[in-house]
Amino acid sequence: MVLSLDRLLVFGVLMLLAASGFSPNAAAEPALRIVTEELPPYNMTQNGRMTGMSTEVVQAVLKEINVQAPIQSMPWARAYELALNDSNVLIYSIARTPERESLFQWVGAIAPTHWYLYSLADRPVKLNSLDEARAYQIATVNQDVGEQYLISKGFRVGEQLQSSTKYEHNYRKLKVDHVEMWISNELNAQYLVRQNGEDPAKVLVRSLPISDLSSDEALSMAFSRRTPVETVEKFRAGLEAIRRNGVYDAILRKWL
Known part of the structure; x- marks a missing residue:
């Protein structure tokens, strides 16, 4: 059977995507979104960039696991709503309470x-x-x-x-x-x-x-429930790594 030029082009594109590891499900997955609020000295905007004690912990985890994602500051109610309902959303600094326990996938404590x-x-x-x-x-x-x-x-x-x-x-x-x-x-x-x-x-x-x-470990990072477990585990491993290598303690000493 002779393929038309259009079909040959489509076939070629699909072969290239397959070779690069592309899958339709991966394409449908939204990009990682990190949300927080203005809660100085934990998270705050200074000179147009996010900083603060908790922010530095999150940034250290991102660096440790080699992940890049923007951090967005917004009113807490909006950030909380996004983390409750959307997929691939990381929220911080969020207090871990019994009432919230089942609402999120918890990465770990980042600040007292x-x-x-x-x-x-x-x-x-x-x-x-x-x-x-x-x-x-x-x-x-x-x-x-x-x-x-x-x-x-x-x-x-x-x-x-x-x-x-x-x-x-x-x-x-x-x-x-x-x-x-x-x-x-x-x-x-x-x-x-x-x-x-x-x-x-x-x-x-x-x-x-x-x-x-x-609590000395009450403020946390947490993912929305509709986030792949693999992503959550990757961030947990990153947080544990910066705790072991001293980066976490150095950040807290800087701010406390």
Whole structure:
């Protein structure tokens, strides 16, 4: 049988693709996407590039496993939604909680985090329990772990909780007395206060520690459920490698 010129061309292209290891399924798989938020000093944009303690850990893992992928910063609720529903999405710095455990494929811990309900030193709030916080207005960030935690304890957005899209908005709310307390990660709270030219030790009061959210290994990298297991395992191996070779500890010492 004599093949037409068009068929010969198609046949030749298919042979070249097969030789290069191309498969239709591979072509359909979306490229790796890494998403995060502005949560200094963990992840933040400076001079047009992503940096921060957690970002440097992620970048070290990428280098270790020889993978290149852009990091996108966006509001946390959007990043969280992408990681919940899309394939091939890596999200960081995400707190690993029992409620989130089955929602993602967890790579591993990348940074410590310690959470508090804060008030201002000139308007201090003293709490003996979380239940006492129900009498106050509390600044939160939409869909972040602090807000999710308080909601799980019966607090309501629009009643006790005043939700924002950015962490710096909450410190401003506290300063101008729109809220009486602020639930925040300690390093982030200290960073934002210093950025405002103030001393955290003089300005902030730890009204109540949130021990359920606090750990030296609470912030993690995680993949969406619709990500190939092979990809997840590759990143786990990379994270373990930088822990063994000292790169991970060096990054934390730089930032802590």
